[in-house]
Amino acid sequence: xFLKNIMQEYQIKRGYTxxxxxxxxxxxxxxxxxxxxxxTDGHYTIxxxxxxxxxxxxxxxxxxxxxxxxxxTNADDETIIDTxxxxxxxxxxxxxxxxKERAKKxxxxxx
Numbered sequence: 648x649f650l651k652n653i654m655q656e657y658q659i660k661r662g663y664t665x666x667x668x669x670x671x672x673x674x675x676x677x678x679x680x681x682x683x684x685x686x687t688d689g690h691y692t693i694x695x696x697x698x699x700x701x702x703x704x705x706x707x708x709x710x711x712x713x714x715x716x717x718x719x720t721n722a723d724d725e726t727i728i729d730t731x732x733x734x735x736x737x738x739x740x741x742x743x744x745x746x747k748e749r750a751k752k753x754x755x756x757x758x
Contacts, residue, residue, distance in 0.1 A: 654715040656706055658752050660743030664709055671703055671712065671741050678737040696730035697722035712741055 659667060668689075675683045675693055679701075683691040690704040699717045706713040722730070735746055744752065 652715070652717050654713070657712045657714065657738060657742050657749060658707075658744070658756075659710055659712060659741075663741070663743040667705060667709055667741075671705070674737050674741040675701075675703070678733045678740065695733070697727045698730055698734070701734075712738075714738075 663670065672683055672685075672691055675681065675691060679693055679695040681693045681695060683693045683703075685691050688704070690702050692700060692702045694700060697719050699719050700715075702715045704713050705711070738749065739745055742749065
């Protein structure tokens with residue numbers, strides 16, 4: 648089994664930061680249909696499909712979503728496609744930004 652670990656940080660749209668932790672947790676339930684496990688440091692973790700571990704928490708003083716994942720790159724195509732779709736939907740639900748907007752913001756931050 649080959650694992651790929653990726654950590655990303657996503658900006659949160661203005662207005663989405665209120666009740667952010669609740670939204671972050673509810674998004675996991677809505678998009679992946681599983682109950683997240685909470686750690687003592689405020690990190691929420693699930694396992695779903697091609698994601699062996701999806702861990703989320705707030706960063707940037709509550710203005711960013713930090714996501715750390717361990718992915719199984721040997722998962723079948725159907726599982727990977729389903730997992731990616733759910734993950735993109737989760738990010739949009741929680742951050743308020745579409746994939747295109749998130750890519751634009753990431754590019755701008757890298758400059």
